[in-house]
Amino acid sequence: MKTKTCLFLIMLSLFSCVLNAQEFVVPKNYTLNTAADYAKYEKDIIVCANWMENTPLNIEQQKRIDANTFLMKWITGSPTVSIGLNADVLVKCTDKNPDLMILFIAGWTRYALENNYSRDQQKGYFEGFKTIINVYKKGISIKKDKDLEKIADIYDKGELESWLKENVK
Numbered sequence: 001m002k003t004k005t006c007l008f009l010i011m012l013s014l015f016s017c018v019l020n021a022q023e024f025v026v027p028k029n030y031t032l033n034t035a036a037d038y039a040k041y042e043k044d045i046i047v048c049a050n051w052m053e054n055t056p057l058n059i060e061q062q063k064r065i066d067a068n069t070f071l072m073k074w075i076t077g078s079p080t081v082s083i084g085l086n087a088d089v090l091v092k093c094t095d096k097n098p099d100l101m102i103l104f105i106a107g108w109t110r111y112a113l114e115n116n117y118s119r120d121q122q123k124g125y126f127e128g129f130k131t132i133i134n135v136y137k138k139g140i141s142i143k144k145d146k147d148l149e150k151i152a153d154i155y156d157k158g159e160l161e162s163w164l165k166e167n168v169k
Contacts, residue, residue, distance in 0.1 A: 024051035026066040049106035057141040100132040107131025
C-alpha cells in the first residue's frame with residue numbers, strides 16, 4: 001500500500017510540474033517604454049516568477065531563457081519596483097549555481113508586486129532567498145553548495161530574517 005501511495009504522490013508531483021510549465025507563456029513583442037507599459041505586464045511578471053520557481057531548471061530551457069530576458073528587461077526599467085543587491089552575500093550563495101541569481105530577483109520582484117510595490121529591503125531579501133532555497137532544495141540541475149546549505153538551514157530554523165538583518169545592510 002505504501003508503494004502505491006508513494007507512486008501516486010510522485011505522479012501527482014510530476015503532473016503538477018507539467019501544469020506549471022504550461023501555465024506561463026512568455027509575452028512576445030512586448031514594449032516597455034512608459035509606466036503604463038510596465039503596469040500592463042505586472043501580472044505576467046508574477047506568473048513568470050512562479051513558473052521560474054516551480055519549473056525544474058533543466059526543463060524548457062529556451063522558455064527559461066526567454067522568461068529570464070523578459071523579467072530582466074522588465075525589472076531594469078520598472079518605475080515601481082527596485083531591487084538592492086548585496087554582492088557579498090548573493091555571489092557567495094549563487095556562484096556555484098548562477099541560475100539562482102535570477103530566481104532571487106524573481107522572488108523579490110514578485111513580493112514587491114504582490115505587496116503594493118513594497119520597497120522593504122529585508123522583506124525583499126527574505127523572499128528572494130526563500131525562492132532560491134525552494135529551488136535549491138528540489139536538487140534538480142543544482143550543484144551542492146555549502147554556503148547555500150547554511151542559508152537553507154537558517155531558513156528552516158526560522159532564523160532567516162534575523163540573519164538578514166545582521167548580514168545584509
